Amino acid sequence: MSHTSAAPRPGSPVQRAGTHRFSDVISRIAEEMATLTDHGSPADYIPMLAGADPRRFGMAVAEPDGTVYGVGDWQQPFSTQSITKVFALALALSLDGEQLWRGVGREPSGNPFNSLVQLEYENGVPRNPFINAGALVVTDRLQALTGDAAGQVRELLRSESGNPAIDFMPEVAASEAAYGDRNAALAHFMAAYGNITLPVPELLSAYFRQCSIEASCADLALSAGFLARHGVRADGSALLTRSQAKQVNAVMLTCGTYDAAGDFAYRVGLPGKSGVGGGIIAIVPGVCTLCVWSPGLDRRGNSVAGVSALDRFTTLTGLSVF
Amino acid sequence: MSHTSAAPRPGSPVQRAGTHRFSDVISRIAEEMATLTDHGSPADYIPMLAGADPRRFGMAVAEPDGTVYGVGDWQQPFSTQSITKVFALALALSLDGEQLWRGVGREPSGNPFNSLVQLEYENGVPRNPFINAGALVVTDRLQALTGDAAGQVRELLRSESGNPAIDFMPEVAASEAAYGDRNAALAHFMAAYGNITLPVPELLSAYFRQCSIEASCADLALSAGFLARHGVRADGSALLTRSQAKQVNAVMLTCGTYDAAGDFAYRVGLPGKSGVGGGIIAIVPGVCTLCVWSPGLDRRGNSVAGVSALDRFTTLTGLSVF
C-alpha cells in the first residue's frame, strides 16, 4: 500500500489538501508498479549506479502553480544523468538562440550503432541534443558562454525546485571520467570537424559534472515546470519564448528516450527525457510535469517501471498529446 | 486574393456558413504562401509528377463533424503517394492488431542513407511503417489479409470523404513500376529475411497502385478524420480503438515526414504525413484534420509551402500538441 503526498513548492503560497485526481492516479500506479514481475537491471557501466535496487519507485506530478503530488520514493535524490540534457539545452537556447542549431540537429538518430557513422556522414554535426554527441555540443556552447555549464544547470534546478540542496556527486563525475573513453572519442571526433570549441578535457569535465547532479522526483517535476508553462520560470520570468518551449518539447518527444523514442511516443504520448539513473521527466503542456524514478532499466536504457508508470498515467487520465 | 469555402461532407447534414476562425486563418495563410519566393521543385523521379506547377496551393480543414473549410486548390485532385501509407497502416492495424508490429517497428529511421544497412542490421524488419520498406511490409500484410490492399485503401478514402470519384491513376502506377528498382530491391531484401509473404511482383503491383491514388485536400482532410475522432469513422463505427488511433498519431509525429520528422515536430508540432506529390495531412486530435497541397518540394521531399502553411496554422491558432 502506497501513500500520496501533496506538497507546495518550498516558498510557494499554493498548497492543495484532500483528494485530487493526480493523487488518486499516482497512488494507483504505484500499487501497480509494485506488482511488476520484471523491473529490469540498473545501469552497470559505472560502479556508482550498479548497486541500486531496481524495485524502488517514486513518482511526482507538479502543477504549473508549483503544487506537487508524490508517491513512493518521490523525495529520494537519485542520479539525474541525461535528464540534465534538457536543462542544459534550455539554458543554451536561451543564451545562444537559433544559432545553437548550427552545431546540433533536431532529428531522431535512428539506431545507436549508426551514431558514429552518422556523425561522420554529417560532418561532425550530431543529429540532436539528447544523444551524447549532441549533448556534448550543447555543453560546449553553454560552457563557452558562461564559463560554468554544470554550475548553471545546478542553479536552474535549485531555483526552479526551491531546493538549495541539489548538488553534484563528485564521485559519480569521477567514475564517469574514468569510464569516459567513448565520450572522449565523440568529443575529439567532433573537434576534428571544428564543432567543439573548448579543449576536450575541459568540456568532458563540465559534462561529467553536469551529469552527476542528484535530485529527487519532486525536484525534477518542479524544475521542468517551465516546459509546461510555455517557457515561464517559477518566478514568472521567461527562460524561453513560447515558441522555444514548444520546440524543446518537440525535441523531447522525438529524441528523448534514446532508441525508444518512437515506442515512448506510441505508448506514453508525451514529451519525455530519461536518464540511466532510472529517472524520466515528462511534460503535459499547460497541465503538469511528471517525474518518475525506478533504477531498473530495459535494454534500451529506460526505466522499466518509469515507462510503464507514464504509460498508465496517460491511459488513466487521457492526458496524452495525441 | 484568395477565397475560402466551407463545405459539408457530401451527404452530411452539417454545414456552417459565415465567418469561422478556420476560414480566416487559412485565407490569411493562403495569401502568405502566394508571396513565398522559393516554392521548391516538384518530384522528378517519375515523369508524371515532374510537370506540376510548384506555385499551386490548396488547404482544407475538416472538423470532426465533417464540416470542411478550404482555400485555393483545395478541391483539386493530386497524387497522394505516401499519404496513403497512413490509411494502409490503419487498415492493417484494424485487421491484424498488435502482431503487425512483429514485421515493422515504430522508431524513427535516422538518416536515409542508412536505410539498407539498418534493414540488414535489424534482420529485415524496417524501422517504421512510413519509410518505403516498412510501407511494403504493411501493404504485404494488407494484401495477404484482404487480397486487394490498394482497393481497400481506395474504399476507405471514398467512404470517409463521401467522394466516390477517388481512384487510382494507372499511368502513375505504371510509371512507378518502371522506375521501381529500388522498391523491388527492398522487397527482395526483406523477402530474403522471410519478412515478405507475397511474391514480390504481386506486392509491388499492389503497392504502386495504392500510391497512385488521386484525391484532393478536401478528400484527405475528411478521410483522416478518424484520427482526430480517436478511431471513429464518419459513420460512427470504430476503425481503430482509441489506443490505436493515438498510436498511429504518435508514429506520424515521429516518422511521418521522411528525414525531417524532428524538424516538422519542432516547427509544426502536429502528427503529419507527407507525400512526394506535394500533399501533407496533419492531425489536431479532438479538434480537426488538415490537408495542404503544393507540389514544390524541399530537399527532404516535403512540400515547401505545405510545411510552411502548417507551421503558420499552429502558430496562428496555438493548436500544436506541445
Added chain:
Amino acid sequence: MSHTSAAPRPGSPVQRAGTHRFSDVISRIAEEMATLTDHGSPADYIPMLAGADPRRFGMAVAEPDGTVYGVGDWQQPFSTQSITKVFALALALSLDGEQLWRGVGREPSGNPFNSLVQLEYENGVPRNPFINAGALVVTDRLQALTGDAAGQVRELLRSESGNPAIDFMPEVAASEAAYGDRNAALAHFMAAYGNITLPVPELLSAYFRQCSIEASCADLALSAGFLARHGVRADGSALLTRSQAKQVNAVMLTCGTYDAAGDFAYRVGLPGKSGVGGGIIAIVPGVCTLCVWSPGLDRRGNSVAGVSALDRFTTLTGLSVF
C-alpha cells in the same frame, strides 16, 4: 593412405610418369588433411549443397603444359559456384576491355555487412568482381555481349580442361533461384543506379546457371591454366593479354576469398578464388595452377581443408608469391 595420379590433359601429348615433387607434396598433404579434427560444415543455404560429406577431399595441380597431378577425390565433379566468377571475369575482360571497370571496382570490400551501404555510397558500383554484386555486373556485361553468359563460361571450362562432360546442374540453378531474394535485391538496387543493363530476371537466370556448373579439381586446375600462362589458352591462343592476366591474379589475391582475403594472402600467399561448394583454385604464376575441394566450410565460407591444404602446399614448396 592416399594415392596420387598424374594424368595428361585429354588430347595432350604431354604425360609425365614416375615420382614428381608435386606428387609427393600433395600425397603428403592429403594424408595430413585426413587427420583434421574439424572439417567445418557444408553450405546449407540451398538443400542441394547441404548433404555433402565434409571429410571428402581432392586436390589437383596442373603444370602449364597440361600435365596434371591429383590426389583423393580429384576427379569428382562438385558445384563450382563462385569459382566461375574468375572465368566470367576473364571472358568479360577479353571482350569488353578496360571499360568493364566503369561498372565494377577492384578494391577489397571490407566487412560483408557493409556491402549494401557501400553499394549505396558508391552509387551502385560494386567494389570488385568477386562479391556477388560485382559478379552480377560482370555476368550482365557478358550476357549483353554474348547472349549466353553461362554457356560461354561452360564452353571455356570444357575447352581448357578438354572435358566435354562439364555441364550445368539445372536443379542447383533452380534451387539458387528459389532462394535468390538477396541477389535479386542486389540486382534491382544496381539497376536503380543504371548499372545493370538487362532485365533483372534474365540476368539472374544467367547468373544462377553459371554458378550451377559442376566440374572436378582436375577440370578446374587445367581450366585456370591461362592465369599461370600469362593469358595464353591451352591451344596457344591468347584469352587475355599478359597485363590482363596479371590483373586478374591481383584481383584474386586481394578479393578472392570473401572476407578472408587478407587471411588467405597471409597464410597461403597465392591468388585464389573459393566457392561455397568447397572448391578453391589458386595460381602460382608461371609455375602451376591448383584446385582443392572439400565441402566443409569455415564461418567465412571457405573450405577448411582447402585453405589448410593450400597453406601446407606453399609452406612445403616455398611457392608463395611473397
Added chain:
Amino acid sequence: MSHTSAAPRPGSPVQRAGTHRFSDVISRIAEEMATLTDHGSPADYIPMLAGADPRRFGMAVAEPDGTVYGVGDWQQPFSTQSITKVFALALALSLDGEQLWRGVGREPSGNPFNSLVQLEYENGVPRNPFINAGALVVTDRLQALTGDAAGQVRELLRSESGNPAIDFMPEVAASEAAYGDRNAALAHFMAAYGNITLPVPELLSAYFRQCSIEASCADLALSAGFLARHGVRADGSALLTRSQAKQVNAVMLTCGTYDAAGDFAYRVGLPGKSGVGGGIIAIVPGVCTLCVWSPGLDRRGNSVAGVSALDRFTTLTGLSVF
C-alpha cells in the same frame, strides 16, 4: 635529363659500378616521370607537409646485399609518415608474436568512410595494422613492450640503412598532435573496448613521434631489405621468421595503400606501403626493395608519380609477383 647513382650501403663492402639493369630502368622511369602533366597535390592537413613541390622525384632500388641504385632526389630526406607503420609492425611482431593479432586484424578495410562503424561492429579491433586505428594498436603494443616505440623504429631504420642521421622532426610531431583529434578519437574509442593499454596521451605522443621520422629513398629501400631477405637483417641476424616476413608482405599487398590496395596490386603487383609525405616502399621478395618519393598525392593519398613509377618498374622488368 636525370642521372643514376649506385652506392654501397655505408659500411658495406659491396659496390657495383657501371651499367646495371636497375640503373637503366630507373633512369628511364625518372625521365618519364618528369613529363607527367599532373603530379597531384601535397598533403595539406598539416602545414609542415603542404609546401612541398609536387614535381620533385626520387627513386632507389636496393639489392639484398646492400647495393643501392638511385635517381633524382633519392638521397633527400622526406617525412616518412605511414611508411613507419611497416617497421613498427615488424618490431611488434618480432617481440609479441602471434598474439599481436588478437588486437588487430589483417583484412582489407574497404571504404574509409566505414572505418569507425567497422571498428564499432568489430568491438574495437581494427581491420589491419596499416589503417590508423590498427597502427595505433601496434604502437600501443610496441610502446608497452619497449617503453619507446618511436625510438625503436628510428633505431631500426638507422641500423638497417647505416645512416645515423635519421631522426624525428619534432615540429612535424607537434603539428600532427595539434591536428590530432581524429587519431585521439580512434584511440579513445578503442580504449573504450579495452584494446588500448596505455593512457591515450602517451600513446598519441609515441605515435606522432614515430610518424615524424625523416629518411630518404636510399635509407628506406635499404631499411626494408629484411622483407626481401625473408626476415634477415643487414647484419645477418633474424628480425622476423621466414613465415613472418611473408606475412608482412601479404599484409602490405592487401592493405598497404589506403583505399587503393586493390588498384595498387592491379597496377604494380608488389607488396607496398605509402605515406602522405609522398613516399612509397615496395618489395620484390628475394630480388630487391624499392622506395620512390614525390610529394604530389592522388585523391586516395598515394603519390601520383610514385605509383606511376612503380607501375612502370614492374612493367619494364617483369618483376611483379603475379
